[in-house]
Amino acid sequence: xxxxxxxxQSMFIQEGEDVSMNCTSSSIFNTWLWYKQDxxxxxxxxxxxxxxxxxxxxxxxxxxxGITRKDSFLNISASIPSDVGIYFCAGLYHGSGNTGKLIFxxxxxxxxxx
Amino acid sequence: DAGIxxxxxxxxxxxxxxxxxxxxxxxxxxxxxxxxxxxxxxxRLIYYSAAADIxxxxxxxxxxxxxxxxxxxxxxxxxxxxxxxxxxYFCASRREANYGYTFGSGxxxxxx
Numbered sequence: 001x002x003x004x005x006x007x008x009q010s011m012f013i014q015e016g017e018d019v020s021m022n023c024t025s026s027s028i029f030n031t032w033l034w035y036k037q038d039x040x041x042x043x044x045x046x047x048x049x050x051x052x053x054x055x056x057x058x059x060x061x062x063x064x065x066g067i068t069r070k071d072s073f074l075n076i077s078a079s080i081p082s083d084v085g086i087y088f089c090a091g092l093y094h095g096s097g098n099t100g101k102l103i104f105x106x107x108x109x110x111x112x113x114x
Numbered sequence: 115d116a117g118i119x120x121x122x123x124x125x126x127x128x129x130x131x132x133x134x135x136x137x138x139x140x141x142x143x144x145x146x147x148x149x150x151x152x153x154x155x156x157x158r159l160i161y162y163s164a165a166a167d168i169x170x171x172x173x174x175x176x177x178x179x180x181x182x183x184x185x186x187x188x189x190x191x192x193x194x195x196x197x198x199x200x201x202x203y204f205c206a207s208r209r210e211a212n213y214g215y216t217f218g219s220g221x222x223x224x225x226x
Contacts, residue, residue: 041220043157105156
């Protein structure tokens with residue numbers, strides 16, 4: 001089936017540093033989404049991307065929908081301790097029709113050292 | 115309160131017992147989903163539903179049963195729980211025109 005390869009698997013950074021993570025696939029996706037999961041909670045939607053090449057920001061977060069429609073990246077600028085969590089990319093596969101089933105990456109675990 | 119709620123939040127059950135995890139959403143979203151989350155596997159789709167009385171299998175449906183008699187409820191039943199079903203289970207819903215899912219807070223299930 002379709003897969004999303006998310007990297008890196010984990011990151012341990014210093015407060016104030018910028019963070020970058022990405023998702024790639026061999027399949028074409030119509031929509032890319034980025035979620036954050038805090039410990040003990042469900043994932044929460046951060047950014048949604050609907051067009052190839054689209055660049056969208058949400059505060060210190062910026063995400064882009066790759067031109068080839070096979071990848072997406074998420075950047076976090078000037079990280080703070082509350083950025084800690086697991087970040088998931090998710091894609092709506094081109095062939096999904098109207099089912100709306102998202103395919104999720106494996107997640108990037110982010111730890112921020114104050 | 116509006117939203118999507120899961121119950122119970124934590125559950126311990128014995129191997130072979132039947133257990134049902136509840137999911138309730140207040141938005142009348144058409145689509146609802148059940149995922150399990152395990153270390154090393156990310157989020158894996160168990161079952162989904164496009165509307166009341168319409169359900170379909172996801173990636174890992176074996177050992178699970180779902181029903182959707184009402185739009186707002188989407189219970190997940192483990193017919194005969196096994197240790198391999200120890201996991202965190204998330205329910206999610208989606209509006210027609212919005213591809214972003216909204217997730218519940220999860221149910222942590224332990225099968226002993």
